[in-house]
Amino acid sequence: MFPYPSGAGLHVGHPLGYIATDIIARYKRLKGFNVLHPMGFDSFGLPAEQYAIQTGQHPAITTEENITTYIRQLKQIGFSYDWSREVRTSDSKYYKWTQWIFMQLFNHYYDKEANKALKIADLIEKFTKEGNKSVNAVCDEDTPVFTSEEWNAMSEFDQQSILLKYRLTYPDESVVNWCPGLGTVLANDEVKDGVSERGGFPVEQKKMKQWAMRITAYADRLIDGLNDVDWSDALKEQQRNWIGRSTGASVRFSVLTPNPQPLTPKNIEVFTTRVDTIYGVSFMVIAPELESVPFLTTPEQKEAVEEYVKWVASRSELDRMSEVKKVSGVFTGSYVINPFNDEKVPIYLADYVLAGYGTGAVMGVPSGDQRDWNFATHFNLPIIPILDAQKEMETQADNTKEGKYINSGIINGMGYKEATKTLTTYLEEKGIGKGKIQYRLRNAVFSRQRYWGEPVPVYFKHGLPYLIVESELPLELPVIDKYLPTETGEPPLGRAENWKYKGEYEYELSTMPGWAGSSWYWYRYMDAQNEQEFASQESINYWKAIDLYIGGSEHATGHLLYSRFWNKFLKDLGLVPEEEFAKKLINQGMIQGRSNFVYRVKSSVGEGKNPIFVSYHLKDQYETTSIHVDVNMVNNDILDTNAFKNWREDFVNAEFILEAGKYVCGVEVEKMSKSKYNVVNPDILVDKVGADTLRLYEMFLGPLEQAKPWNTNGIDGSFRFIKKVWRLFYDDLGNFKVKDEAPTPAELKVLHTAIKKVEEDLERYSFNTVVSTLMICVNDLGSLKCAKKAILQELVILMSPYTPHIAEELWTLLGNDAGTISYASFPKFNPGYLVEANFEYPISINGKVRANISFPTDALPADIEAGVLANEIVQKWLEGKAPKKVIVVPKRIVNVVP
C-alpha cells in the first residue's frame, strides 16, 4: 500500500511491509520472474491542507517536499522499486484518470439482470421504448414507475432527475457525518466512536447535498468475492460484517389510528430475519427520529411522545452506547394490524430501533428476541409462545428455531424451513410483503468540502449535474489564495476566480475524498506514463492483478472495500480482467512505540539543586517522577548519561544513582508519538548500522502480521551477522581470503540446508525464520573456516533479498560483474548434500504398520537391504553398532536421497 507523504517523514513502522515486498520481489527475480514492484504516493489529503490553512503554504509545495524526503528515505533503505513507474495521486496526469473513472461511474447504472454495470445510454433507450417497468436495476427507493409515453413526455429536467436515481454516482441529499472541526463530511469508516478518526473532532449528523457512490449495488459481489481471495479470516469477516447482509422478509402492517391525518402513513413496513415469528408479534417499535412520528401520535399521548423524542435527541452518542441495556420507550396511541391474524398491535417508540437501518421500524416478538422480551416485560406486553419447544418464557426469550409452531395460524405444526417458505409465499401472493435481503452497507459519500483533492468533473445547469467533455480532462485544481471555506460557508473552491464551465455554469465546489485516487492506482503502475488510457489493455492483461499486497488492517472497511468496488466496476466495463484486485493480502502488524523512562527523585527538584535520577530497579527506594526520555539516547535500556545531560538545559547538571555502574531505564509500550520521545527514525539506524542491518532486523523482529513494540535491543545481533559474513571473506588483517577450491561435503551440507529452508520459508511468507536460517548458515561456515568461492557465491545470492547492499559488494569482490546478481540465479537445492539424512523403515504392531524406525545412513550396517523387516533391521543394527538414540516416527515416511 502506497503511503501518504506526511510531514513527519518515514518512521520505523513504515518500511516493515515495504521490506517484506522488496524481499519477495528480489527473491522472485532471482527465480527468473518478471516482477512489478513499484512505489507511489497517496498525495491528496487533509494534513497538507490543514498546514496550508495555518501557514498559507500551497499544499502542492508541502506535498512535494514531503515526497522528496520519502523518496530519499526509501532509496536509502535499498528498495528495488522501478521508479519510472512512480505515481502521485495529486498529479493532474494521474487524477485525470481518477476523474475519468468517475465519469464512467456517472455514465453507468447497475443492471440486476445482467448482474453488472451497463451504460446509461442503454437505459435511456429502454425507457424510451418500454418505460422502466421491465427494468430490473439498482436505483433509489423512491423511483417512480413510468411508461415509455410518460418518459418521452417528460422534460429534460425530469428525465435527468430520474436518471440520477440510477447512476452509479449521483448527488444526493442525505444525512452525513459532518465534522465542524475539519469543516468537511466524513465517510462512516472515517468516524470512530463519534469523533473524527483524524484529529478527534466531534462529528454530528447533518443533511447535506453530497455526491454518493452506489456501492450497495455491488454488495453481493463484494461479499461473494471474499471467497476467492487469500486474505486473513479476520479481515474478510470484518468486510462481511461491514456489508452486513441479512436475509429475511419485508412485511407491511396497515396502520390503525383513532385520529388519522393527511400525512399519517397508511402502512408501516418492517424488515425481519424471522418472518416465522410473525404470530408472536405483540407490539411494533419505530425509531423516534422517523418523520411520521407526529402523525401516528394521538392527542392523549402527544405530551409523552414529544418528551421522549426530545430526551432521545438530547442524548449523546456516548450516552446511548453506555446505556444499551436500559429499556426506554413510549406508546404512540396508534396501532397496526397484523396481516396474518388481524390482531391489533400497539405502536411504540424506542431508541433501540435505529432510524438508519431497514425502514426504522421493527415488529416486536418477545418470545423470540431478547431485546423485544426486555421491552415487553418492561411495558407489560403479552409474550406469546410460538414454538412448542420454547420454554422458560418467564426469564428470557428463546431465539432457537427448534420445534413445531403453535398459536401460529397457517404455519401451525410446521418446522422452521417450511414455515418461512409458506409465509413468504403468502406475503408475495397477497402483496403485503416479500422476501428481502437487507444490507448494513450504505452508499458511500463521495464529497469533501476541501481544497486538496481531485475536482469533480461536473458542472451544474438548472440545478442538475452534467459531466464535462472527456477531452477537457484533466479538470485541474484552480489556484486559490486561502484554503478556508468561504464566508458563505461554501467549500474552498468557492474562492477560485472564474471557476465556471465555459465561463457560465457553476462547477462542483467539493472535491473527491482521499480514497478516490487510491482505488485504482495499481493499474497506473502497469503503464504509468500513458496519456491515452489509464493503462493500456496490453499492460493490464499482462500484469492482471496484485499477487501480493501488504498493508495495515486499518484499511479493511475503507480503501480495501472501495478498491474492490471500483475494480469490479472496471471489470464490468471490460477494462480489467480480474474480479478481485489483490489475490493475496498480508496485514502487517502495527509497530508500537517503546517508551523509555528516567526517574527523577522528587526531593532533588528546586532552586539551586541538581536533579538526581535513580536507576529503574532502585527507584522504589525513593519518591520519584517518571519522565519520558528520548529513546535514541538509550541502548538496551541503558541510558547514555552524557547524551542525556546534553539533551535538555535543565539536565546539564544531572546526577545519577546507578545500578552496577549503569543507568537502567523503565519501559512502556505506547503509541508512537513525538511527545513520548519514542519515535524511531530509520535514518538514524541506517547511519548507525546500515540499511542491510535495518532490513534484516525488521524482518527478524517476529511474524510480519503481528503487532509489536519497536525495540532496538536485539539489533546488535543483526549487525553482528553482517560482520560475520564479512569475516568469511576477510581475515583479521584485512586480507581477502576466498579461494577457488572444491567444497567439502560438510560445507555443501551447510549451504544446501540453508537453500532449502530459505526457499520454503519465503514461499510461505515466513520472513523472520529466513533470517535465522541465514545466521545459522553463516555461523556454521565460520566454524568450518570455509572460504571457498563456490560456497560463498551461493550464500551471497541467498542473502541478497535481505541484505542487498553488502550482497552486491561481495558479489563483485568474488569477481562477478555488478548488477548481474538478480537474474535467475537463485541456487538450486541439491538434497544429495544432506548426507546425514535418515533412512526410515516401517514397524508393524499387531500386523498393522504403526511406525517407522529411522536411523542415520552412516550407521547402516552393510548387510541390510531395504525392505527387510524393521525388527530384524533394528536387531542387526544393534549388533553392528551401538545406537546413540533410536527415534520412532510413526505414519511418516521421508524421501531421502543418500
Next chain:
RNA sequence: ACGGGCGUGGCGAAAUUGGUAGACGUACCAGACUUAGGAUCUGGCGCCGUGAGGCAUGGGGGUUCGAGUCCCUUCGCCCGUACCA
C-alpha cells in the same frame, strides 16, 4: 454481547502436515585474547536435582503409540463491530 485472533524461558521468538519443545537472536554468567573493550572467539543458560533422573508450552479434562499443535472446558490478553430487527 457477538465476530476474529492469541497465550511457549528474563525478553523477541522457532517448531511446514500431531513426531527429539525452546532453533535463531538478545540479555545474563564463566573463560580466552587484550593497555582497554560497547571488538572477537569458546563454553553455559526453562524449572527441580550434586547426580542419574524428574517436571515443563495459561489451568483442568479428552482423543492418540505420541499433543505446543486436534477436541471439550475454564482463565487471561489483543483486535474489530456494537441495540442491524
